[in-house]
Amino acid sequence: MTYTGDSFLNHIAKQPAAAAYFFVGPEMYGRDTCRRALVEKFLGAEAPEDAFVRHTLDELTMAEVLDDARAMSLFAAQRVIWVTRAEGALPRGRAAAAAEDEGAEEESPKASGDGSVQLAEYLKDPTPGVVLVFDSSRWEFEGEDKAKVERLRKYFAAVQHVVEFPRMDEGRVRRLTAELAKRAGIELDGEAVDLLVEATAGSAQRVELEIEKLRSFAETRNTKRVGVEDLERLVPQARSTTIFALVNALGRKDRARALDLLDTLLGEGEYLPLALGFLATQFRQALVAREAGLRGASQVQSHFQRMGVPMWPSRAEQVWQSAASFSPGQLREGLKRISATDRALRDTRPDDRVVLEEFVLGLTK
Structure with a gap:
């Protein structure tokens, strides 16, 4: 049986x-919610510390994990x-090549590796009072990772309960953000969300x-409202809006506006190599949008999402405006200057402002 995070909670x-x-898929919020619900339901609030055990298949074999599952604990009845890192159980080398043979209709036990067979045998007679959760968050469900996820599913085919955690779409993240803010007792308008x-x-x-940090911030100011200006000060990477304004300038x-925005970044204490990043x-x-001949923010968003790059509408609009502001040659020249400026910032120099001002002057001449 396959569950979503919500249906698993039910x-x-x-x-x-x-x-x-x-558990499979890259989304972490839903995974953490499901983990807490499972632990609370099965172990209860007063469970001893030894009742929750963590292993990783990067470090242990499947046989070692199953040996632990079969062992009786002196301190925990359940x-x-x-x-974690369930993908670490997949066979490598010749066994992996055999498993990926396109001509094979079905993977043999040998191709799947002994661990898959051992797991199937264990689940025929599992240890009472023990719940095993194999967790892989490394790969996406679509794109280049799709075949890897399918191979992983085959390896863990003996596990009948599969919970999928695909990356949340934009609408769901926005709704969740508003919901979490409401629970925390803070007010975020649409722009802040x-x-x-x-x-x-x-x-x-x-x-x-971040909302937990914003809740603490709002409490210190004795107010519920958190505005865009607060986010720009408190949330890492929110200052990218200033970076975007600099790109537009x-x-x-x-030149005057670009230098003014540069002064803002310096005044805010922005870590300059990060700003250049x-x-x-x-x-x-x-440049990718230009070379692909994209027209408009919606095409930009669709193009990057097909490539597996998360792209929200507001971000796509920024990329499109930047693509419309520069020729491909100017974008390539800008990338060269950014690289040179980054190297200069890492040298021993008396004033980083001079380095950044030279960068701005070079691109606005």
Whole structure:
């Protein structure tokens, strides 16, 4: 049976825990929610520390994990054994080549590796009071990772309960952000929600962490409202809006505005190599959009998402505006200057401001 995060929560609330689960997919917020629900349901709030065990298949073999599952604990009547990096169990070398043979209709036990067979044997007679969770968050469900995920599914085919955690889409992250803010007792308007989602690259887990910090900030000011200006000061990468404004000024060859924005970055204490990294990303993505002949923000968003690059509408609009502001030659020249400026910043120099001003002057002449 295959579950979403939400359907797993319903399952675990109504049914006894199964002997084993397979968690797969890159999304971490839903995974953490499901892990907490499973542990609370199966172990309870007063469980001893030894009741929750962590292993990784990067360090242990499947046989060692199963040996632990079969062993009786002196201190915990029930245990949850959480096994991360489940993809580490996949066979390598010749066995992996055999498993990926396109001419084979079905993987043989030998091609799947002994671990898969051992797991299937264990699940025929699992240890009472033990729940095994095999967890893999490394790969996406689509794109280049799709075949890897399918191979992983085949390896863990004996585990009948599979919980999928695909990356959340933009709408769901925005709704979750608003919901988490409401729970935390803070008020975010639509623009602030957009900025927080973009600053966290659409990661619900990071959104949750940032909202907790914003809650503490709001309490110190005795207010519920958190505005865009607060986010720009408090949330890492939210200052990328200033970087985008700088890119636009460079594209217009507006030297005065570009120097003013540079002064803002310096005044905010921005880590300059990081700021240059943002600039380089903006230039590279704009160059890709130019060379692909994209027209408009919606095409930019679709193009990068097909490549497996997270791209929100507001970010796509920024990339499109940058692509429209520069020729391909100017973008390539900008990337060269960014690289040279980055090297100069890492040298022993008396004033970083001079280095950045030279960069701005070079692109606006």
